[in-house]
Amino acid sequence: MQYVRTLIWVAITAFVVLFVTMNWGEPQEVRIWPSSDGDNFLFEWPVGVIAIVFFLLGMIPTWIYHRGVKWSLNRRITSLENAVRSNSLSARHSAPPPSPSPAQTAADASDAGTAGDTLKPDDSN
Template sequence: MQIVRTILWVLLLVAVLAFSFGNWDKQIDVRIWPGIVWDTRVPALVIVSFMIGLIPMWLYHRGVRWRQARRISALEQATAKMASPRVDDTPVTAPAPVEANASPAAEPANPVEPEPDQRA
């Protein structure tokens, strides 16, 4: 893509140079305001007009690209934080060993241990 961009800029430069050499002898008067007249050559007027149109749009384009790059990097950082494994500060301990005399554990379907009979 970079080579295409370079070729286009070189072709534009060649066209401007050819236009400048062909029209350099023509002097024109540009009336800016009443009483202010600018005597210039046609190629200078064309180049200045091109720059007046190009520079604001180029600056706007660069600003949009800068803002989008910042937004993308912020989203990538947020995604990386969410995707990273969580590290808990609590140590992992092994389960306590089951004693042979211990009462039977609660059934998985009924996690609450039954109360002993109150008849006595």
């Protein structure tokens, strides 16, 4: 994927360089803002420079917006991953069940010898 991206950027750069070299010639007037005395605030630039400047003026705000959205989504994904990681760790390391009291342990031991033995004959007949 990186190869395709690099190839596209090389093609765009070659196109811009070709456009600028073909249109480099007489400077053109660019009227930026009219002044209070009726004159215009203007620059005289070659057409290639004008194209590059106005292309960047259009692309930079869009690029900044894209980077902001990407940053926001990466923060959201990281937050959700941390929440899942926290929940899985808390379920794995939950508190052990309470241990039985010594009185219950002694009673269970005396019953275990008779109640749980299936090999002894049943005296209830």
